[in-house]
Amino acid sequence: MTSKPIRTVGGAERAAPAGRFDRRLIAPMILGSILNPINSSMIAVALVPIGVAFGAPPSETAWLVSGLYLATAVGQPVIGRLVDMYGPRRLYLIGTALVGAAGLMGALAPSLGVLIAARVLLGLGTSAAYPAAMQLTRSETERTGQDSPAGVLTALSVANQTVAAVGPALGGFLIGVGGWRAIFTVNVPLSVACLVLGAMWLPRTTTVRERRGVDLPGMLLFSATLLSLMYFLMSPRLAHWWxxxxxxxxxxxxALRELRTAVPFIDLRVLGGTVPLLVTYLRQLLGYTTLYCFMFGFAQWLEEGRGLNAAGAGLVLLPLSLSALTVSGLTGRREAVRGKLLVGGVLQVVGCGLLLLLHSDSPVWLLLAVGVVMGIPQGLIGLANQNALYRQAVPERIASAAGLLRTFSYLGALGASAADAAFFAHGADTAGLHELALFMAAGSVLLVLVILPDRSLSTLTPTLSSGKA
Structure with missing residues (x-):
């Protein structure tokens, strides 16, 4: 049963504008959706000072990255399913409240273990807003009768990519002002703002879709798969062979559970029958593995291999943000999925080649140039895959599909975290950076090889009448 949205302000009913996208939704959608990328990227320049504070090597602080992404890899599809069933408002408010609680927990953490737990809670809390935003976009399309997601989806993508790229610079600034704990404290005002905007503008629902149970065994088996694999990759020793x-x-x-249960955690049957959507998830995995390898690995090398402080490393990464923002802004209104993916994949290969030129005495202009080149695919790949998913997913499961897209992003981040831990086992030196660059280049070449034969990307078209958001 399709839910009927009602716009509310302070509990009072307020009609949505007829025939056009309700722009009051955009602020809570964007602010909520950036909670994950801002926490994902700020930590890049905080890993070294946190390691110093707790006497932990990179192989241990890498769990600050992996903990968040393990939580989101599981949380995104689960919460996406709940959004499809119960509507976006309730899950959005619960999730953003958890972000504030996690921020306080991290700011007061007495040990690395508690800090990792705070990052896990952050991962769960930030898993709600993006599926909620995609569901709201779809419901507005159905309400208005106009297929006009391009502007809204571009705004979401640009905001997420820009915040992810600005995050290291912001994290460096906060660390310079208030120490590494400030990157956790900042979640408290962000959470409050989301709660206020969400309570004011997100629509209530008078009815809900069919309520089905959550596949707890599937969740546990999926989590066990990721945890055991990640623990081995983060510390690959013979003693851990089991x-x-x-x-x-x-x-x-x-896999057996998901194929047999009536309400699977991840519907493998649907994935198997929707090859273009499955390929979109694969592209997201490959593209974001390289993007996160660069963000975390390059940031650590700037501090340990190049000798910059956290604020300086954040500033060097700032061109990443500027090029991602520029490219997304210039190309966002045109979907051109295949072209964006090809350009993004090729430039990832070029960026990996530039990393091989870096040494401990490399000039600042070369460091900045690397950031500019790697920012362009960051501005293209995520937006292109998001647009592809919007056209490929079944409308009734758009939030679930969007959550799963984020899950594949986070699987890429987990792979990147394991790669960083492996190549920087004894510190983020130049030799480790070059080995990491070769790993990234291999993944980027594979991404290009996946894109080239996929002609279906050129045929993605709107399903409803065109209109402006």
Whole structure:
């Protein structure tokens, strides 16, 4: 049953504008959706000072990255399913409240373990806003009868990509002003703002879609697969060999469970029958593995291999933001999915080649140039895959599909975190950076090879009458 939205302000009903997208939704949608990328990117320049504060090596502080992404990899599809069932408002408010609680927990954390727990809670809290935003976009399309998501989806993508790229600079500034704990404290005012805007503008629902149970066994098996695999990759020792068969058994059990249960955590049958959507998820995985490898690995190398402080590393990464923002702004109104993906994939390969030229005495202009080049695919790949998913997903499951797209982004981040831990096992030196660059280049070449034969990307078209958001 389709839910009927009612616009409310302070509990009072307020009619949505007829025939056009309700722009009052945009502020809470964007602010909520940036909570994950801002926390994902600020930590890049905080890993070194946190390691110093707790006497932890990079292989341990890498769990600050992995903990958040393990939580979001599981949380996104679960919460996306709940958004499809219960509507976006309730899940948005619960999730953004958790972000504030996690911010306080991290700001007061007495140990690295508690800090990792705070990052896990952050991951769960930030999993609600993006599926909610995609559901709101779809419901507005259905309400107005106009297929006009391009402007709204571009705004979401530009905001997320820009914040992700600005995050290291912002994190460096906050660390310079208030120490590394400030990057957790900043979540408190952000959470309050989301709660106020969400309570004011997000629509209530008079009815809900069919309420179905949550696949707890599927969630546990999926989590066991990721945890055992990540623990081995983060610390690949002979003594940990048993983690690989454990991961394989958990993965097999997960697949068997999802194919047999009526309400799966991740519907593998749907994925198997929707090849273009499955390929979109694969492109997201490959593209974001390279993007996150660069963000976390390059930031750590700037501090340890190049000798910059956290604020300086953040400033060097600022051109990443500017080029991503510029490219997204210039190309956002045109979907051109295939062209954007090809340009993004090729430039990732070029950026990886530039990383091989870097050394401990490399000039600042070269460091900045690397950021500019890598920012362009950051501004193209995520937006292109988001537009592809919007056209490929079944409308009734758009939030679930959007949550799963984010899950594949986070799987890429987990792979990147494991790669950083492996190549920087004894510190973020130049030799490790070059090995990381070769790993990134291999993934980027594979991304291009996946895009080239996919002619379906050129045929993605709107399904409803065109209109302006």
């Amino acid at each position: 983690l690989l068969p454990l991961a394989a058994v958990a993965a097999a059990g997960f």
